[in-house]
Amino acid sequence: MNGVHDIGGMHGFGPIEREADEPHFHAEWEAHISAIMEIALDRRYFTIDAARHGIERMEPAHYLRAPYFERWLASIERNLIQEGLLTDAELDARTEFIRRNPGADTPSGTSTPPPPKSHQAIPAPPEPRFAVGDRVVARNVHPVGHTRLPRYARGKRGMIHRLYGPQTFPDTNAHGLGEHPQPLYSVRFEARELWGDSAEPREVVYLDLWDSYLESATS
Amino acid sequence: MNGVHDIGGMHGFGPIEREADEPHFHAEWEAHISAIMEIALDRRYFTIDAARHGIERMEPAHYLRAPYFERWLASIERNLIQEGLLTDAELDARTEFIRRNPGADTPSGTSTPPPPKSHQAIPAPPEPRFAVGDRVVARNVHPVGHTRLPRYARGKRGMIHRLYGPQTFPDTNAHGLGEHPQPLYSVRFEARELWGDSAEPREVVYLDLWDSYLESATS
Amino acid sequence: MSYDPEQEPYVALRTKALESLLIEKGLLSAEAVDERISEYERDIGPLKGAKVVARAWVDPDFKGRLLQDGAAIAELGLPGGGNLVVVENTPSDHHVVVCTRCSCYPWSVLGLPPTWYKDFAYRSRAVIEPRAVLREFGLELDETVTVHVWDSSAEVRYMVLPERPAGTEGLTEEELAALVTRDAMIGVAKVGAPATAAVAAD
Amino acid sequence: MSYDPEQEPYVALRTKALESLLIEKGLLSAEAVDERISEYERDIGPLKGAKVVARAWVDPDFKGRLLQDGAAIAELGLPGGGNLVVVENTPSDHHVVVCTRCSCYPWSVLGLPPTWYKDFAYRSRAVIEPRAVLREFGLELDETVTVHVWDSSAEVRYMVLPERPAGTEGLTEEELAALVTRDAMIGVAKVGAPATAAVAAD
Numbered sequence: 001m002n003g004v005h006d007i008g009g010m011h012g013f014g015p016i017e018r019e020a021d022e023p024h025f026h027a028e029w030e031a032h033i034s035a036i037m038e039i040a041l042d043r044r045y046f047t048i049d050a051a052r053h054g055i056e057r058m059e060p061a062h063y064l065r066a067p068y069f070e071r072w073l074a075s076i077e078r079n080l081i082q083e084g085l086l087t088d089a090e091l092d093a094r095t096e097f098i099r100r101n102p103g104a105d106t107p108s109g110t111s112t113p114p115p116p117k118s119h120q121a122i123p124a125p126p127e128p129r130f131a132v133g134d135r136v137v138a139r140n141v142h143p144v145g146h147t148r149l150p151r152y153a154r155g156k157r158g159m160i161h162r163l164y165g166p167q168t169f170p171d172t173n174a175h176g177l178g179e180h181p182q183p184l185y186s187v188r189f190e191a192r193e194l195w196g197d198s199a200e201p202r203e204v205v206y207l208d209l210w211d212s213y214l215e216s217a218t219s
Numbered sequence: 220m221n222g223v224h225d226i227g228g229m230h231g232f233g234p235i236e237r238e239a240d241e242p243h244f245h246a247e248w249e250a251h252i253s254a255i256m257e258i259a260l261d262r263r264y265f266t267i268d269a270a271r272h273g274i275e276r277m278e279p280a281h282y283l284r285a286p287y288f289e290r291w292l293a294s295i296e297r298n299l300i301q302e303g304l305l306t307d308a309e310l311d312a313r314t315e316f317i318r319r320n321p322g323a324d325t326p327s328g329t330s331t332p333p334p335p336k337s338h339q340a341i342p343a344p345p346e347p348r349f350a351v352g353d354r355v356v357a358r359n360v361h362p363v364g365h366t367r368l369p370r371y372a373r374g375k376r377g378m379i380h381r382l383y384g385p386q387t388f389p390d391t392n393a394h395g396l397g398e399h400p401q402p403l404y405s406v407r408f409e410a411r412e413l414w415g416d417s418a419e420p421r422e423v424v425y426l427d428l429w430d431s432y433l434e435s436a437t438s
Numbered sequence: 439m440s441y442d443p444e445q446e447p448y449v450a451l452r453t454k455a456l457e458s459l460l461i462e463k464g465l466l467s468a469e470a471v472d473e474r475i476s477e478y479e480r481d482i483g484p485l486k487g488a489k490v491v492a493r494a495w496v497d498p499d500f501k502g503r504l505l506q507d508g509a510a511i512a513e514l515g516l517p518g519g520g521n522l523v524v525v526e527n528t529p530s531d532h533h534v535v536v537c538t539r540c541s542c543y544p545w546s547v548l549g550l551p552p553t554w555y556k557d558f559a560y561r562s563r564a565v566i567e568p569r570a571v572l573r574e575f576g577l578e579l580d581e582t583v584t585v586h587v588w589d590s591s592a593e594v595r596y597m598v599l600p601e602r603p604a605g606t607e608g609l610t611e612e613e614l615a616a617l618v619t620r621d622a623m624i625g626v627a628k629v630g631a632p633a634t635a636a637v638a639a640d
Numbered sequence: 641m642s643y644d645p646e647q648e649p650y651v652a653l654r655t656k657a658l659e660s661l662l663i664e665k666g667l668l669s670a671e672a673v674d675e676r677i678s679e680y681e682r683d684i685g686p687l688k689g690a691k692v693v694a695r696a697w698v699d700p701d702f703k704g705r706l707l708q709d710g711a712a713i714a715e716l717g718l719p720g721g722g723n724l725v726v727v728e729n730t731p732s733d734h735h736v737v738v739c740t741r742c743s744c745y746p747w748s749v750l751g752l753p754p755t756w757y758k759d760f761a762y763r764s765r766a767v768i769e770p771r772a773v774l775r776e777f778g779l780e781l782d783e784t785v786t787v788h789v790w791d792s793s794a795e796v797r798y799m800v801l802p803e804r805p806a807g808t809e810g811l812t813e814e815e816l817a818a819l820v821t822r823d824a825m826i827g828v829a830k831v832g833a834p835a836t837a838a839v840a841a842d
Contacts, residue, residue, distance in 0.1 A: 002566075004223065004283075008791060010764040011220040011363055016776050018756050022812050024680050026755075032659055036675035039668060039835030060231050060558070061283035064223075068743070068758050070651050076658065085659060093651075093656040094657035102648070104659035140353040140415035142566060144230055148793045150740055152767065156373060156413075167794055182263050184794050186725075191768075196359035196373075200771045202786045208794035221768075226537030226591060229562040233576050237554050241477050247555075251457055254474035258466060263509065271540055279760070287452040287541070287556050288448050295456065305459060313455035314448075334488070360767065367591045369538055386592055403592050405523075417561035419569045423582040427592035 001144050002151060004060040009152040030069040037072050046079035049174035054078040073114035125166035128183035128211065134160045135217035136187060138209060142216040146174035149213045156193050157217050161206060169210055182211040220363050221370060223279040228371040246282035249288040256291050272365040273297040307380035310337055342383035345374060347402035347430065353379045354436035355406060357428060365393035368432045375412050376436050381405035401430040484620035486516050487547035487597055491623065492615035495602045511547065518546025525588065526599040532579055533586045534625030535596045536564035542590035544597045548620055556622065565589055575626040598625040605631045680752065686822035688718050689749035689799055693825065694817035697804045713749065720748025728791065728801040734781055735788045735796045736827030738766035744792035746799045750822055757826065766789055777828040800827040807833045
């Protein structure tokens with residue numbers, strides 16, 4: 001999706017703000033959200049691609065306003081609800097209960113954890129269509145779903161810099177449509193191709209792009 | 220600038236929400252802001268281009284969160300302060316005074332209005348470089364300042380649909396760098412060129428673009 | 439600064455502060471503000487545009503001049519046509535107007551814009567999925583129709599000349615004008631035939 | 641739902657609610673959460689990466705294998721190199737790592753990412769004006785240097801092998817590792833010589 005998360009090349013976000021002696025987390029709830037996210041991914045309640053897409057689908061003003069781990073919280077909620085493991089009403093009610101009864105016990109586990117989802121059969125990845133040094137164009141696509149091809153690179157010409165092994169295709173996996181692994185490439189773009197006259201001198205940008213994001217530049 | 224205001228083609232903003240029997244304004248202050256903006260523009264306290272750029276320079280999360288006329292307020296403030304006609308401290312103090320003393324009189328006019336700024340000498344616009352039917356490419360530029368060339372059209376091929384007379388060039392005028400009028404064109408883009416396979420069938424988009432936004436598609 | 443939501447909204451206070459400071463500095467007069475606000479109250483919305491449309495429907499010569507140059511609205515005693523371009527809907531071509539980067543709108547003929555026109559949803563979607571947007575407005579276009587989207591990026595202002603509905607042959611120019619809606623002149627609706635006009639009016 | 645800012649922040653309450661519901665449903669155990677949190681507390685940040693860098697500086701053969709395949713960090717007993725790619729800074733080429741769409745980061749060697757790495761300013765700017773960004777970090781690159789920006793868009797993770805500073809010929813591998821900062825391995829800083837290392841360390 002063409003979302004506000006796709007922020008590479010945007011202006012207006014100000015200087016980089018660094019914090020001296022930054023702690024790992026700024027509040028206890030952040031560490032808990034981080035732990036819950038990792039466990040949910042390990043147990044395959046949802047995929048890393050669905051987790052990313054859950055963040056991307058936040059209401060845009062909320063995305064920009066929310067601190068980092070609040071974005072994770074939003075995605076965990078959305079994905080668990082989507083998977084039928086929780087309801088929004090349950091969460092609202094439990095939040096209200098905890099607010100009114102700070103420190104009170106809440107019910108402990110009453111059921112055994114479900115077995116992790118079994119992997120679906122994964123089709124064999126196609127053979128790489130490109131070789132190192134090949135000239136390619138990132139496709140000009142604007143899917144409403146999840147994609148890892150940033151807007152700043154779409155329609156732009158680059159060169160295959162390196163071949164990686166096949167990786168799960170996020171554009172399908174984020175939507176529960178299967179892993180469909182594809183060859184992954186490191187693609188090298190000249191900054192001038194990306195940013196025109198606004199480019200800084202002597203800059204190159206590398207993106208890791210899946211086979212179907214690319215077309216031959218000579219076709 | 221590549222700002223969040225440049226929203227054409229973005230996803231994630233939900234359905235269109237219409238209001239039945241919508242009033243002209245939803246609160247009295249909105250009508251006042253609208254009037255103040257019009258008067259400020261008439262009196263040339265700042266230009267329409269600076270007014271637009273003042274909105275674009277809002278902190279991105281604020282831009283997305285603020286109701287429409289709050290964005291106008293933000294721009295009026297920023298531009299009047301930039302022109303040295305007001306200070307932020309004056310505004311803060313007066314706001315606080317009004318908050319504490321609702322309905323109290325505030326000082327009335329003590330000085331006569333300054334004469335409207337005189338127009339600077341405006342250079343003659345260059346001759347149009349393109350004619351109806353010419354194939355052009357919108358330049359792939361990413362200026363940090365104001366521009367009216369949307370990101371979705373940059374680097375894309377179109378056709379000159381119509382010639383208009385010269386218009387003030389917003390990219391300079393917004394920054395107080397002069398009106399520098401240029402020929403303006405209606406440029407027609409096929410949706411497929413803009414959005415690739417994501418385009419709806421049989422769609423064309425027209426943009427009004429200044430001469431220097433364009434290059435010949437054959438060059 | 440503390441802010442009590444029971445009080446006036448902060449933006450309202452801030453607006454009062456701005457106005458009062460500008461008046462104090464002689465940069466603004468309360469009368470000038472009041473005068474503008476009275477104008478807004480007298481704003482007749484899209485009625486001017488509707489008059490233009492009705493005239494174009496009954497007078498092919500006027501329509502020709504209007505499509506050539508929006509300044510032709512001066513023939514109806516209407517100002518503000520200098521930067522106006524009128525685009526004509528036909529059975530094969532549908533036009534729709536948007537401003538993706540701010541909220542440019544043909545005020546001189548349509549009055550103040552509705553909020554949805556200025557909202558992010560319409561601005562973001564109209565250029566990439568106009569048919570889906572029109573569907574939300576209840577307008578399903580045949581797939582043979584070409585959709586023309588006008589993204590107002592300069593000081594030209596666009597107004598759509600909608601198709602004259604069938605069954606209006608006997609109507610007067612005034613009766614025709616009464617059928618024409620704001621949404622039809624933005625291009626997100628068609629003008630309904632007299633029987634359905636009451637439903638379609640905004 | 642009413643929210644009193646004097647109370648716990650809403651996100652903290654919501655997180656407790658989420659965790660408690662997941663525990664009740666048997667989808668999570670409190671022990672598993674505690675265990676992860678203990679791991680975070682034991683997180684040694686960029687020390688693993690620093691060991692890798694120091695070894696690469698003293699052992700050219702290891703460096704060769706490392707640049708070929710990040711899995712070579714297993715030789716130091718470090719896991720998680722399977723998707724690691726190490727890129728080498730030289731006097732003519734400077735590498736810097738970003739993730740523009742989320743916050744992908746080489747956790748296995750650098751630990752938890754700093755907030756600035758996840759913030760919008762770094763994510764938006766690093767690909768379009770890396771020299772300006774590096775300048776904000778205090779790193780002014782000569783204009784003859786090529787800047788290579790790695791935007792981590794898949795599951796490959798990038799770490800920068802910084803240049804070994806001059807004047808470190810006599811140092812042991814451990815002493816070298818102590819010079820290497822997290823920022824140098826992201827590529828927003830260089831490794832300072834021993835005299836200045838205390839200042840450059842993050």
